[in-house]
Amino acid sequence: MVRSEVTGLRPVDPENPVRVYYKEHALGIVVLALLVDSSGTAPVEEWKSRYDKLRQEFKDYIETSRRNEEIKRQELKIDSAKKLLVVADSLSRITAVYNPISCDIVKNYSENLKKNIDVIYGQLLSASGLTPIEPAAGDKFDDRMHTAIGLEYGTAYPENSVFRVIRKGYRIGDNVVRPAEVVISKRPVEVIKIKKPGLRDRILRWISPAKLRFAEVNQRMNEFERIQKEKVERLTQDITSLKDIITQLEARNKRVDELERVQKEKVERLTQDITSLKDIITQLEARNKRVDELERVQKEEIERLRRDIATLKNMIMELEAKNDKVNEFECMQEEKIEELTQDISSLRSMVIELEEKLKEQALLQSGYHEYQENAVFKNNQE
Template identity: 30%
Template sequence: MDGEREADEIVVVPKKELEEKEELIKSLEAKARKMKSDFSRYKEQIEDKEEVIRRKAYSELANRLLSVADTLDRAMDSQETDGGCEVVEKMLEGTRSNLGMTYNQLLNAIGVTPIVPLPGERFDDELHTAIETTPNSFLPDKAVVSLVRKGYMLNGELIRPAEVVISKGGEPGEEEIKTETTPDTILSKFIRRVESRLFKRKFKELKEREQELSKNEEMLRNSVKELDAREEEIKKRMEEWTARKEAEESRIRELEQRKEVLTAELEESKRQLSIIHEHLKALDAKKDKMIIESIALNRYNKELLAEKEKLLNAIEEMERTKESVNAELRELEERKARSIEELFKVEEELEKTKELLNAELRKKEGREEKRKESSLMELEMLC
């Protein structure tokens, strides 16, 4: 029986406590949403910062390597020959192809696109820089005449404009006429000697340029090392961000678990609240019954009030009678007081009379004593 009673008992939770739990759940949900939004914003900020750092690093590396690219470009342009020794031409061609391959590999490695405007192309002030103007009637105004130095773009962003010579739209300059001379035997020997000297000189220049390229390659390696160091720093930041992300995710999981617990408590509270509502309905029915009874009681009260008015009227009459009786009593009291005064006077007179009588009695007793003594004396004398 006790177990059934305990099972049938209803745990009544105050409405204020339910509202506090609902407010707590809402605040926790809002806090979780805010943490998620803050975390997403923080993630976006970190990604933006990483992108800015990456772009800045690549831009600095590209700016440092532009001198190497310019050196390779000048080396390829300077190795043009007007004919001569076939061996020298083959060596120069091989060197030119190697330099071109190195140049292209360098540009591909750093993600740089060269800007090479062709002669006759329209001048673009966003990509080109005019360092000189020359009159030319064969080209339109502000057209590219020749390229002085290449420009470069990194991931769609301009890091250096191309330096060009543009046309002014004037008379063309006089063309130089090249005269061809028919060499003779002595001249051909002299030319071969000159070509051999030129070959030695160019070979020496190639060695110097090779040394310069090795220096530039060393600088490129240092830049790559710096880039690797920055990548390591970015990785460390990513690891820190990942650790922080995991901590935030664990905190979010804890909040979700707490939310589930509070949700279960809220469901239990709602169930208890529904039971309370049923009890409230029963109480409302009792209330209706009590209202009906109160209406009947009001009618009975009205009847009682009518009787009360009658009683009050009777009490007023009794009060008036009481006042008249009190007046009579006061008169009787006054009479009594006068009677008492008269009685006191009579008693005083009686006391005085009593004293007089006592005095007379004492006198009579003295007289009788004297008579007795005289009688005794007479008897003694007679005896």
């Protein structure tokens, strides 16, 4: 017999050795599984494992679809937020304008207007889900959150840090809608300091000017070589870090390619499974049509049988009435038979009496005949 070991499934036709089980999914998609009994060509466990694998792949497909929908919603939210950035920039520029040289009335009006604009700006950010990116001076430069549009040489802030914010950036959660435009702080270029020649150097230069000029050139060359070495070391470090980043990106691209290949294989398998399921559904629809036809024929036969049963009930009632009459007739016949039995018994007794009388008469007749014969014999002898 077929073992229905798949939970939550209902058989379509219990009489068929190859049973088709189905289950309605939450999204309206029909998941099918075929189970064949031990006398069939395919084992039950194989079909069950295939069903479990297909169900897991279907769950993965649903999860991937949900993630893709979430990404699309985030992209739509970011696109709609980008359209509001012009308004946000205008409001932030208005609040940044402040004129201290004005009368008290204008100052109060400006302050109230600034407060109202700040409230509107905050409502705009909360409604669109935007969070401003406004780094402070001296913060570390983040290439994901910031965009460098200029350099500022000085020693007030660390190197490669934010010197000034030109335009705010905005983000939604971890997604950057627009990076902040900043100016980066850089160290000033080192100036080669040359010592001024003293009195001794001047005298020696006057005595041997070529030797002093050669020593001065050597000093400059050594200083230049030192600076070049430092630059080369920094460039070497930058190149090494870039190589590491490129290696990571290549490995990541390989993983992405592998994931794409796996996803394509899964999609192909799902497409094949869906095609086979469509064929099975077509067969089931044809089979359901035949079942509907059989149900219609069965209903007609049931109606005909009901009519036959009604006629049989009427006949049974008539037969019961006749049976009652027959029972009454049998009772009368039994009474008559009893009377006849009594008559027969009386007749038997009369027959017995007659037989006895006949026997007596026969004896008398036989004695009379013997007497006559004896008399005749005597007469003959005489």
